[in-house]
Amino acid sequence: MALLITAAIFVLLYIRIRNKTSSTVTVMPFMADAGGFWMYFLSQAFGWSALLWAWGTVILGLMLSGPRPGRLPLSGPRLERLHRTTSLNTIALIAAHALLFGAELVRHDTASWNSAVATAFVEALVPGGYDSGTGKIAIPIGQAALYLAIPLGLIFYVRHRIGQKTWRILHRCVIVVYVLSVWHTLLYGTNVWYDGWFRTSVWLLQLPIAALLLLRLMRPARRSEKLPGRPGATAGARTGWALRVGGRLVVVAVLAALVAVVASGSDGGRSVPPKDTTSTHNHD
Ligand code: HEM
Numbered sequence: 065m066a067l068l069i070t071a072a073i074f075v076l077l078y079i080r081i082r083n084k085t086s087s088t089v090t091v092m093p094f095m096a097d098a099g100g101f102w103m104y105f106l107s108q109a110f111g112w113s114a115l116l117w118a119w120g121t122v123i124l125g126l127m128l129s130g131p132r133p134g135r136l137p138l139s140g141p142r143l144e145r146l147h148r149t150t151s152l153n154t155i156a157l158i159a160a161h162a163l164l165f166g167a168e169l170v171r172h173d174t175a176s177w178n179s180a181v182a183t184a185f186v187e188a189l190v191p192g193g194y195d196s197g198t199g200k201i202a203i204p205i206g207q208a209a210l211y212l213a214i215p216l217g218l219i220f221y222v223r224h225r226i227g228q229k230t231w232r233i234l235h236r237c238v239i240v241v242y243v244l245s246v247w248h249t250l251l252y253g254t255n256v257w258y259d260g261w262f263r264t265s266v267w268l269l270q271l272p273i274a275a276l277l278l279l280r281l282m283r284p285a286r287r288s289e290k291l292p293g294r295p296g297a298t299a300g301a302r303t304g305w306a307l308r309v310g311g312r313l314v315v316v317a318v319l320a321a322l323v324a325v326v327a328s329g330s331d332g333g334r335s336v337p338p339k340d341t342t343s344t345h346n347h348d
Pocket residue numbers: 088108109110111112114115118158161162165187188189203205206207208209210245246248249252253254255256
């Protein structure tokens with residue numbers, strides 16, 4: 065299914081490039097020759113399916129660890145299996161996205177094959193290796209998401225060795241991977257480069273995640289994780305309690321910020337340049 069959806073997104077992106085309605089061409093006019101850069105557009109398509117799968121798997125994960133609708137037509141074990149398979153798919157989709165970006169760099173490099181592969185490897189996969197434009201920040205953010213997703217996701221398979229509690233605490237941090245992925249997309253995606261409904265929709269899609277995260281913190285599935293009405297007697301218990309209340313307040317603030325962004329439409333997009341000039345943006 066992930067591959068089919070990626071293929072459909074690729075066709076859509078490709079048609080938009082050919083019709084010159086894609087903002088990718090506005091940002092990088094040299095990409096107007098769709099055939100010349102098909103790997104780049106395929107990489108973009110994998111990026112979008114990766115983000116969609118990441119979104120889905122985070123929703124499933126939050127439903128496993130928090131409250132879930134009583135009428136959900138999925139049993140607990142089925143939900144868990146879906147969460148596991150969508151997570152593995154997400155990692156594979158991100159890897160395909162990054163590798164195709166690297167492959168496109170190799171294709172357009174005039175140096176010898178070995179040296180082109182080495183340069184592309186560094187630029188696509190080594191933090192700090194891509195050293196120009198917005199990519200200086202955006203690419204390492206994407207790489208951090210990929211490199212954190214692998215251990216924080218796959219740690220599930222060694223949970224018996226490291227202990228259930230450790231694996232659960234570490235796996236929880238996987239929400240950071242999701243935040244980094246969305247950040248990377250909004251910072252660097254040329255299809256969301258400019259203000260407009262599509263960019264705002266990406267923000268809008270973060271509302272259910274923030275709402276479910278808040279619900280998960282307020283009503284955790286595990287009784288031991290419930291926040292007691294008042295802090296315990298020891299200093300450690302009081303600090304822990306304050307941190308947990310603080311966490312809930314941060315998520316409430318994030319929810320409020322998301323509502324403000326979506327309602328105002330001020331979502332950090334660049335202004336669309338006038339039609340009669342060539343873009344001066346440097347997306348390197
Ligand atoms: C090694 C890690 C990564 C590399 C090298 C990388 C590279 C890139 C590049 C070069 C772009 C710009 C494409 C454009 O012109 O739009 C991009 C955009 C994008 N990336 Fe990544 N990325 C990485 C990780 C991720 C992750 C972890 C996700 C999400 C799960 C992701 C999702 C996206 C999406 C959705 C776009 C927007 C594409 C578009 O606008 O059409 N990327 N990435």
